[in-house]
Amino acid sequence: xxxxxxxxxxxxxxxxxxxxxxxxxxxxxxxxxxxxxxxxxxxxxxxxxxxxxxxxxxxxxxxxxxxxxxxxxxxxxxxxxxxxxxxxxxxxxxxxxxxxxxxxxxxxxxxxxxxxxxxxxxxxxxxxxxxxxxxxxxxxxxxxxxxxxxxxxxxxxxxxxxxxxxxxxxxxxxxxxxxxxxxxxxxxxxxxxxxxxxxxxxxxxxxxxxxxxxxxxxxxxxxxxxxxxxxxxxxxxxxxxxxxxxxxxxxxxxxxxxxxxxxxxxxxxxxxxxxxxxxxxxxxxxxxxxxxxxxxxxxxxxxxxxxxxxxxxxxxxxxxx
Amino acid sequence: xxxxxxxxxxxxxxxxxxxxxxxxxxxxxxxxxxxxxxxxxxxxxxxxxxxxxxxxxxxxxxxxxxxxxxxxxxxxxxxxxxxxxxxxxxxxxxxxxxxxxxxxxxxxxxxxxxxxxxxxxxxxxxxxxxxxxxxxxxxxxxxxxxxxxxxxxxxxxxxxxxxxxxxxxxxxxxxxxxxxxxxxxxxxxxxxxxxxxxxxxxxxxxxxxxxxxxxxxxxxxxxxxxxxxxxxxxxxxxxxxxxxxxxxxxx
Ligand SMILES: Nc1ncnc2c1ncn2[C@@H]1O[C@H](COP(=O)(O)OP(=O)(O)OP(=O)(O)O)[C@@H](O)[C@H]1O
Ligand SMILES: [Mg+2]
Numbered sequence: 001x002x003x004x005x006x007x008x009x010x011x012x013x014x015x016x017x018x019x020x021x022x023x024x025x026x027x028x029x030x031x032x033x034x035x036x037x038x039x040x041x042x043x044x045x046x047x048x049x050x051x052x053x054x055x056x057x058x059x060x061x062x063x064x065x066x067x068x069x070x071x072x073x074x075x076x077x078x079x080x081x082x083x084x085x086x087x088x089x090x091x092x093x094x095x096x097x098x099x100x101x102x103x104x105x106x107x108x109x110x111x112x113x114x115x116x117x118x119x120x121x122x123x124x125x126x127x128x129x130x131x132x133x134x135x136x137x138x139x140x141x142x143x144x145x146x147x148x149x150x151x152x153x154x155x156x157x158x159x160x161x162x163x164x165x166x167x168x169x170x171x172x173x174x175x176x177x178x179x180x181x182x183x184x185x186x187x188x189x190x191x192x193x194x195x196x197x198x199x200x201x202x203x204x205x206x207x208x209x210x211x212x213x214x215x216x217x218x219x220x221x222x223x224x225x226x227x228x229x230x231x232x233x234x235x236x237x238x239x240x241x242x243x244x245x246x247x248x249x250x251x252x253x254x255x256x257x258x259x260x261x262x263x264x265x266x267x268x269x270x271x272x273x274x275x276x277x278x279x280x281x282x283x284x285x286x287x288x289x290x291x292x293x294x295x296x297x298x299x300x301x302x303x304x305x306x307x308x309x310x311x312x313x314x315x316x317x318x319x320x321x
Numbered sequence: 322x323x324x325x326x327x328x329x330x331x332x333x334x335x336x337x338x339x340x341x342x343x344x345x346x347x348x349x350x351x352x353x354x355x356x357x358x359x360x361x362x363x364x365x366x367x368x369x370x371x372x373x374x375x376x377x378x379x380x381x382x383x384x385x386x387x388x389x390x391x392x393x394x395x396x397x398x399x400x401x402x403x404x405x406x407x408x409x410x411x412x413x414x415x416x417x418x419x420x421x422x423x424x425x426x427x428x429x430x431x432x433x434x435x436x437x438x439x440x441x442x443x444x445x446x447x448x449x450x451x452x453x454x455x456x457x458x459x460x461x462x463x464x465x466x467x468x469x470x471x472x473x474x475x476x477x478x479x480x481x482x483x484x485x486x487x488x489x490x491x492x493x494x495x496x497x498x499x500x501x502x503x504x505x506x507x508x509x510x511x512x513x514x515x516x517x518x519x520x521x522x523x524x525x526x527x528x529x530x531x532x533x534x535x536x537x538x539x540x541x542x543x544x545x546x547x548x549x550x551x552x553x554x555x556x557x558x559x560x561x562x563x564x565x566x567x568x569x570x571x572x
Contacts, residue, residue, distance in 0.1 A: 204399035
């Protein structure tokens with residue numbers, strides 16, 4: 001019934017948005033250097049959007065607040081950097097290895113973290129990610145320490161427009177995969193754990209095990225995002241693992257809306273856009289980014305507690321699907 | 322002699338040094354509809370918590386179909402065939418009534434690990450869920466958000482979620498708690514009907530004597546840290562000790 005028409009409308013909206021996004025770089029490339037800069041920005045928006053979506057699998061759908069999601073972003077990033085720069089692996093297998101390496105890291109870290117809940121879970125994820133950050137920072141010979149790894153090769157045909165399109169294609173595929181996961185029986189199980197962990201046990205769900213699986217899945221998507229950013233920048237650096245990188249997708253999910261699939265990606269793009277507009281306005285204004293961000297969050301928490309998506313849904317009188 | 326589905330043997334439990342009960346033993350026969358009564362804080366819920374793996378007993382065994390299940394994790398005990406509904410309603414509040422039950426059916430089908438097909442396409446699960454919702458008279462509310470239902474409906478949904486697990490032993494912790502007298506009567510009849518149609522073993526905890534004596538085949542009185550008495554409703558209502566310890570103060 002209405003659910004069907006709603007999902008049909010979502011599909012049409014999605015196709016239109018993707019088509020518009022596919023045309024965007026060709027339009028932007030007409031605008032010289034400014035256009036090129038914005039192609040780079042929108043590519044990074046897609047990547048950060050993917051990163052935010054990946055966190056939201058555990059945050060919005062799983063109800064697990066992680067402060068250390070950058071660990072998996074970083075593992076993906078360094079996997080691509082090390083494989084391409086040091087092992088001479090080409091881009092496609094390197095990018096394919098990123099989510100695998102991140103999944104392995106998430107399996108190890110998650111195995112410990114899911115034993116805790118709430119704030120303790122959050123703190124442990126933070127601790128592990130900081131540990132990883134320190135290892136990468138200190139292990140100069142392998143990771144380049146705080147210099148990072150630079151000069152990652154780029155295939156000739158991957159000009160900014162093509163790389164943007166590659167990221168868009170990967171983003172869309174990942175979005176559809178995540179959509180499939182949250183709508184699956186597994187997705188319902190994860191939601192039931194978020195809603196009532198105790199009751200979930202008493203319907204026969206091995207709660208820890210499912211939280212662990214979900215953590216691994218989220219980590220692997222984050223790893224892919226990290227790999228894509230490394231290839232975009234042609235370097236990997238310790239910032240990718242920093243705790244502030246873990247905060248980004250949390251803020252994006254808050255702003256965009258963590259109870260919808262697309263919300264976190266929209267939030268990520270909006271926050272990046274705000275920051276850049278501020279920067280373009282006056283370089284010094286970046287200094288007050290924290291204040292602007294604080295104000296944005298204040299507005300969100302006060303007027304749109306379920307984020308932009310939730311806000312628009314309420315404006316249109318639609319219930320959360 | 323009838324088959325014994327559950328044997329409680331020398332079970333003891335204390336919290337921070339205070340003993341809830343000491344060395345209790347009893348046996349539940351397969352297919353029986355029995356009840357447990359006792360004053361507030363007697364340890365009735367704790368007994369269910371021990372049977373379902375929520376707590377680990379200090380001592381003693383809980384033997385379900387010949388296997389000692391004391392201390393096994395709750396989700397494993399569910400898989401063995403014991404389900405429960407809770408004293409304080411315990412549902413998935415932001416999900417619809419149907420989704421609550423479907424989540425349990427899917428767990429019972431062991432489909433939780435299916436990452437690919439939408440749970441809404443699982444027609445078998447949906448049909449089963451509707452069947453159960455019919456049984457507890459909630460089918461017409463299937464698409465409502467469960468957390469905003471009236472209290473009585475939430476209590477019945479809690480029972481529906483437990484039923485969706487196809488238990489052999491169903492434990493109902495005060496299924497009529499917080500209901501109006503009318504609703505109580507209705508729910509009791511519903512419990513009775515479920516028992517008659519589903520042929521499962523049921524144990525319920527209840528405060529209301531009329532309810533207990535009206536539908537139970539067997540009544541167990543939990544009081545003074547032990548099973549004070551056990552028998553048919555007629556035997557219990559004639560039991561001197563019970564009258565003194567429990568019924569007396571109620572009247
Ligand atoms: N997890 C716990 N930690 C500490 N004490 C507990 C715990 N659970 C129960 N108790 C205590 O054990 C005793 C028995 O509690 P229980 O909930 O089993 O009683 P009950 O018979 O179900 O009571 P009611 O009729 O009020 O539901 C109470 O004194 C209670 O305070
Ligand atoms: Mg109780």
